[in-house]
Amino acid sequence: MTNYNAVLARNTENAPKNIGPYSQTVAYSHYNNLSAQLPIDPKTGKLVTGGAKEQAEQCFTNIKAIVDSIDHSMNDIVKITIHVKNIKDVDAIDGVYKSFFTSYLPTRTVVVVADLQMDALVQIDALVSHGEGTIPNAPQAGDLIKLTNETSNAPMSSLSTQAVAFSHYNNLSAQLPIDPKSGRLVTGGVKEQTIQSLKNIKAILESLDVPFDDIVKLNIFLKDFSDVEAVNEVYTTFFPDSAIARAVAYVPARTIIAASALPMDALVQIEAVVSHGDGTPPQLVEDRHGLIIEANNTKEAPISSLSTQTVAFSHYNHISAQLPVDSKTGELVAGGVKEQAQQCLANIKAIIESVDHVMEDVVKVNVFLKNIADVDAVNEAYKAFFPEGTPARTVVGVSDLTGEALIQIDAVVANAEGTPPVA
Known part of the structure; x- marks a missing residue:
């Protein structure tokens, strides 16, 4: 990866301190990737009191604090993902949601998950536009x-x-x-x-x-x-x-x-x-037509006929969820969740290196855990791959995974070179 664009990780004291090795927001090129926000009061470091309504208000307040800290607004949010513990709480969350998005509405995904960290009832993450781009000291097209x-x-x-x-x-x-x-x-x-x-x-x-x-x-x-x-x-x-x-x-x-x-x-x-x-x-036609999708698989990670390991377009690579499967044997690795997390991340690393990138190019990681209590063991493995804790991150507990897997992980990766015919 060149220094033409830079992975830009940022944190603010106005939102909760990270409860793991990750950053609150990581910008690359024209997007900010936010870590999922739990309903934590940044002053106390604890969950707010009350039910789903109060927790949703805190999640959105935390998102707003992060967005404000990087000189953006809530109307710059492109996508919202709401993870909730109980489907019956969605109506209460929707009431809060409407108060933060009064005119423009982003795209949205709502899903009920098995568990969330700190036994929260809801967590919310966001994808935010970043018109100024991330070329150091050289704003790009801030008026996109x-x-x-x-x-x-x-x-x-x-x-x-x-x-x-x-x-x-x-x-x-x-x-x-x-x-x-x-x-x-x-x-x-x-x-x-x-x-x-x-x-x-x-x-x-x-x-x-x-x-x-x-x-x-x-x-x-x-x-x-x-x-x-x-x-x-x-x-x-x-x-x-x-x-x-x-x-x-x-x-x-x-x-x-x-x-x-x-x-x-x-x-x-x-x-x-x-x-x-x-x-x-205001991107011009002559500057934007003809970009191609670049798909890639490597034998150094598990291959599936139903998905491509990594698909690049423009300045991002999107990586399929990786299970803790050893590509040489086709079997789950031996051991517990720590060993499985290591294998998932080793597979991601192999995929990233196969397209001439490095783990420092990762901007967002999504971790799906069979048992949310395993997050501390996962963090032990995780720190070996992300010692600076740079990528934004979302962790959710899920009710099931393929076979005997305890974890799966996917990622979004910076792609500085872009895809042809970028000049």
């Missing part, structure tokens, strides 16, 4: 604008925007298996629901004149983790989508997450990160 998009061919929500583009990425709200004509879940089981979720994503992309194969990363949330095979059966009918993609067997990077519950009692929901080669104004 967000482009929002809505189409009646996909479900609409009063709480989120279907797609928000900034610079060279479109971020989509998680799509539930809702028929946009009826506003209800489609009939049938998980296969039918997966089809509808992917159809909704496709409808949004078509409304933007963006092909389905411009998807860089997918996150699939499953209420019943045993439904993975049924979902994969549907998935292979959507990817690859075009003749060009089929010729190179392109599939996006992917993470599958066990949800304890989903809105509307759905069995599945899917969110997508999409390349946006057109960029957003």
Whole structure:
């Protein structure tokens, strides 16, 4: 990686001190990646008193403090992810949410998870636009604008925007298996629901004149983790989508997450990160057309026919969730969660090095734990890979993982060289 762009980690005393080896926000190029915020009062270092409403207020207050500290505003938020312990608390959280986003609405994902650190009821993370970029002492295009998009061919929500583009990425709200004509879940089981979720994503992309194969990363949330095979059966009918993609067997990077519950009692929901080669104004046409997606797999990490290990577009690499599988044996590594965390991170390191990058280029890490109490053991392994604690991070407890895995980890990585034909 060159010094043309710099990974910029920042912290503020106005938000809670990190309870692990991570930074509150890490900017790279045109995005700020925030660590998930727990409902911690920064003055006391403890959870605020009260229920989900009070905890959500504190989470958003912490996010606002971080955003304010880097001279941005809440309207610069592109995407919000809400992890909640109890689906019944979503209405209370939504009431708080509306008070922080009174006009513009970001894209949004809501998922019920098995557990959160400190036994919190809710945690919230955010992706924030960063128009000034991260070239040291050389502001880039601080006047870049967000482009929002809505189409009646996909479900609409009063709480989120279907797609928000900034610079060279479109971020989509998680799509539930809702028929946009009826506003209800489609009939049938998980296969039918997966089809509808992917159809909704496709409808949004078509409304933007963006092909389905411009998807860089997918996150699939499953209420019943045993439904993975049924979902994969549907998935292979959507990817690859075009003749060009089929010729190179392109599939996006992917993470599958066990949800304890989903809105509307759905069995599945899917969110997508999409390349946006057109960029957003005032980028000029001659400066922005023709960027390509670069997908890469290495034998030094586990390979799957259903996902690409790393997919780069413009100035970011998106890495598929890595399980604690030894690529040489194809088996889970021996030992407990610490050894499994080491293997997940070793796989990520192998993938990153295969595209001529280093672990210092990682800007965001997402950790999914079968037992949230294992986070201290994970941190022991984690510090060996991130001694400076630079990447932003989100940790959630999940109800299930593949096989006997205790952990899976995915990551977002800086890509300073960009993707062709960047000059």
